[in-house]
Amino acid sequence: MLELKGITKDYPSGDTVVHALKGISVTFRDREFVSILGQSGCGKTTLLNIIGGLDQYTRGDLVINGRSTKSYLDRDWDTYRNHSVGFVFQSYNLIPHQSVIANVEMALLLSGAPASERRRRAEEALAQVGLADHIHKKPNQLSGGQMQRVAIARAIVNDPEIILADEPTGALDTDTSVEVMEILKRLSRDRLVIMVTHNPQLAEAYSDRIVRIQDGLITSDTDPVDPERERLSAEQIQQHAVADVRKGKRGMSYLSAIGLSFNNLMTKKGRTLLTAFAGSIGIIGIALILSLSDGAQNYIADTEESTMGSYPLTIQQTSMDMASMMTAMMGTSDEVSSANTSGEVESKDLVTDMVSGVANGATENDMEAIKAWLDGNPGDIQDYVTDIQYSYDSPLNVFKSDTSDGVVQVNPATVMDALGFSMSGSTQTEMLSSMSGGSGSAYDVWTPLLANKETWERDYDVVAGRMPESWNEVVVYVDKNDRISDYTLYALGLLDQDELRGMMSDVLAGEKVEAHEKTSYTYDDLLDLTFKIVPESSKYAEDDEGVWQDMSEDTAYMREVVDDADEIRVVGIVRPSEDNEVGSNWGAVLYTPELMEHLIGEVDASAAVAAQRDNPSVDIFTGVTFPDDTEVELDMDAIDAMIEQMPASQGDELRAYIDELRDEGMSDEAIASAFSRQLSNQTDNATYEGNLEKLGVADLDDPYSISIYPIDFEAKEYIDGLIDDYNAQIRADGEGTEIQYTDIVGTMMSSVTDIVNSLTYILISFVAISLVVSSIMIGIITYISVLERTKEIGILRSIGASKRDVSRIFTAETFIIGFVSGVLGILVTVLLDIPANMIIEQVSGVRDLAAVPAGAGAVLVAISVVLSLIAGLAPSRMAAKKDPVTALRTE
Incomplete structure (x- = not known):
């Protein structure tokens, strides 16, 4: 009723x-x-x-x-x-x-x-x-x-x-x-x-x-x-x-409100599309910036990742402060001093500063402790590295298998010696290694692969054959155009090093040097190559008197050693992959870490090493007991006693030499002093440990150097933090040695990512103004829609719609416009990225740089929706407050 x-x-x-x-x-x-x-x-x-x-x-x-x-x-x-x-x-x-x-x-x-x-x-x-x-x-x-x-x-x-x-x-x-x-x-x-x-x-x-x-x-x-x-x-x-x-x-559900608003917007398709496009301009701007920024970041990340393969974090047994040396060389270490008012030219320390800077920064790393620490996977470091490579100072002596024309050593390479460089092998290696910037030696064309085989698929494309599967298999590394440098060809014995003899002298004399005729090799030619690996200890042979002699200059002996040595086979030819931006232009032979482990085992089991270990107090190379002090002071009685301990042949030669010196007028005191000085120089490394090192003995738990290959820059920074924590713990405990390491990549590219990010944020902050303008425009359009649909509001209220339902309808309308604006902005950006990538490729050669990240695209759509909802709040509340009777009278 x-x-x-x-x-x-x-x-x-x-x-x-x-x-x-x-x-x-x-x-x-x-x-x-x-x-x-x-x-x-x-x-x-x-x-x-x-x-x-x-x-x-x-x-x-x-x-x-x-x-x-x-x-x-x-x-x-x-x-x-x-x-x-x-x-x-x-x-x-x-x-x-x-x-x-x-x-x-x-x-x-x-x-x-x-x-x-x-x-x-x-x-x-x-x-x-x-x-x-x-x-x-x-x-x-x-x-x-x-x-x-x-x-x-x-x-x-x-x-x-x-x-x-x-x-x-x-x-x-x-x-x-x-x-x-x-x-x-x-x-x-x-x-x-x-x-x-x-x-x-x-x-x-x-x-x-x-x-x-x-x-x-x-x-x-x-x-x-x-x-x-x-x-x-x-x-x-x-x-x-x-x-x-x-x-x-x-009440009305959100889905129903969206359907009602969608039908209304579809009656005004043109206006809705133009509104959505206007609202998408800010999204397009930000999406373009993000697509370029993300592409640049990905390019940098890819470059960093591939660069990490050549420039890892390196921990050397002896670490020198190269930064101090460079500072001294540039003269920047000279402190500002008082002006020179003496009227004379004063000396300025440069060499002294350079040497003292290196000396002060030189430290010995406890490699055994560091390897044990890394093997414990501190801070889950294995999740942040591509690989951790351990290098040992046991020489990798590789020779051509064919000794019919003589013994040809292919590693360590002798190309620089053939050219006439007088530097020692180690000096050449260090120089060329620094030139290449890598952890491996540019001087030696034999380069170890990383133990992580996933990096093989990332860094190399197999041209012919396959990748190594055992320790005695290697691959030849060519450049992206299937070329290999003449340096590598000389080093491998494919070209005759005799062509290089005297070349440097001719150049210095002003003579024109003719380039050798270019050669080419089929894949089968390279796959037929075999080499022999010779342990350093195999170069020494025991004579009849029990003294071990260096036989490396004895051609017949070395031919026999090479013929009996383990064979290394080339099983594949590889080139740098498209993702490998730091591919070698030299060419190389790549071997697995198991090869070095096998070599260390062979050295360890050799007769020379066994002889030295069985008699640790006697120098197997001289037959003389190791001196307690390298500063030797001898008199003639001591020299005679020492001669008595030597093999007869050596003793006779030494007595004959002393007689010659006496005939030339030298006194016994002068002869003893000369012998003392000579013996002191000869016994600097004449120790038990020095002899084992000379024989090529290495401990797998005590590497010569450690190369850590981070996944990317962020991982590198994380590893830097782990090392800092390790050093802090060493300082706190007061025991052990802090880790000193070289970070070439960090020096070269530490701020590149930060610069890109800063530019991105600056550009986005400018473009974000258009988002605000778009939001205001959407608010105005929603207000106009409220005015146009006033009678509809009255109708809905008359059939039971609440104020919340009415507000929800217009909120749904702004949601649709915001969503369409966001999606439209992303789609337009994807289309604009096509010509942008074409221009970038033409200018810089980088392909497919610009691409909207999926995550960023979703976030931008969400931002567009949120801003539209905020812009529609006031009109929606106004619509909800309209008097239904008045609304029904609206025409």
Whole structure:
């Protein structure tokens, strides 16, 4: 039962108040067709809006099923309009961008009905009003009568208790009006139908009851209701309250709001697309910057990773402070001193500073302790390195297998000796190694592979054959154009080093040097190469008197040693891969770490090493006991005693030499002093350990150098931190030796990444201004949309949409625009990256540099959505606050 008690409604109008209703008291039955008649402006529509919960009364009370509405909250009125009331308007008030069935489903959507149920009930309602064949049409494709019947179907789809019709036939012709009135009459059989009209003929023809109103007051009622007699019992009121609770109200879901907004945006495709494109400009700018920045970072990372293969962190047995030496050489170590006012030229220390700088910075690393520390995987270091390579000072002596034309040593290479350089082998090695910048020697063309075989696939492409599978297999390394330097060809014995003899002298003499004729080799030629590996200890042979002699200059002996040595086979030819930016231009022979381990084992098991270890107090190369002090002071008696200990042949030669010196007039004291000096010089390395080192003995737990290959720059910095922690612990314990290491890459490229990042941030901060402008524009577009859809807001509120539902609809609209802007920005950036990459490749030769990172693209889309939602907050709140009655009057 619906009961109005003294309802008044006042409207402020400027400085005055308009009294639209002046105390309306009327009761309606649950089932009847009531027509409210009156002149325009008499308050009948206001009364209808108050009954429907669209407008609120100023004073009085509206009692619904025995419950006063004075305590109703907004959500109670929303539920009431959605479940208990159905509106039929004179101007139909259909949502134009929704289909017929979608308009009818709207009330069910707001009530939270499942999709399948919504569809079924909407089709039933449309069939009930005779529109079953028009469910997919848009409202503008229907006649006036059909649109009004759609409005009726929408009003009844939720099976409300009350139908409120405001001039339902005001815009219809006579025949159509009769059809609509017949439908309303039929509906009044099982519910209350209240119709506002100014047509007395239709009211008298179809109404069960006519209530006349004038100037805000009821003037007559053809069938008044006795409120006391119709008033519900307490039990009935409770039943209605329980029923209302069961109806509940779930409201519009986000997905439904997005669908509603999407349909609206699709009616304005051009404007929506332009808005989205304008909103995407900032995204395009940032995405382009990120695509270039990320590409540059990836390029740097790839370069760093491949560079790490040639420039690892290097820990040497003896570490020198090369930075101090360079500082001294450049003169930058000279402190600012007082001006020279003596009038004379004073000396300035340069060599002294250089030498003292190196000496002060020279430290001995405890390689055995460092290897043990690394083997313990501190800080999970293995996860941050490509590999850790250990080098040993046991010489890798490699010879050509074919000794028919003589013994040819291919490693350590003798090319520089053939050219006439007078530097020692070690000096040449160090010089050329520093020139190459790598941990391996550029002087020796035999270079170890990393133990991590995954790096083989990364760094090398197999041209022919395969990669090594055992210690005695190697591969030939050529450049990217399948070329190999003549230096390497000379070193490997493929070219005759005799061609180089005297070449340097000819050049210095000003003579023109003719280049050798270019040669080429088939893959099979190189794959047929074999070599022999000769342990350093094999160069020594024991004579008849038990003294071990260096036989490296004895061609016959060395030919026999080489012929009996282990064979090394070339099993493949490789070139640097596309990802290997630091591929060698020299060419090389690459061997596995197992080769060095095998060689160390061979040296360890050799007869010479066994002889020295069996008699550690005697020098096997002289047969003399190792002196306790290298500063030897001898007299002739001591010399005679020493000669007695020597083999007879050596002793006889030495006595003959002493006799010659005496014949030349030297005194015994001078001879003894000369012998003391000579013996002191000869015994500098004449120690047990020195002899083992001379024989090539090495300890696998005590490497000569350690090369750590970080995965990338970040990993290198992490490893730097681990070493710093190690050194800090050494200082804290006061025991052990700190790690001194060389970091060439860190010196060369430490700030490159930071520079790229800084430029990226600066550019993004400028481009981000366009994002703010885009957000403001989206906010304006959303505000315009609110103004355009004001009537739709009123329609939604009339069928039970809450303020939150209305706000959600416009929030969904900004979400869609923001999402489309973000996706469009990323797609446009991807397209722009194509010509950008073409230009970059033409200018720098770097391919496919610019590419939008997937993660960054997703983040940018999310940022676009968030900014759009923020921009749409104010318009959405404004839409939610609109008065539904005022909104419905908007055209």
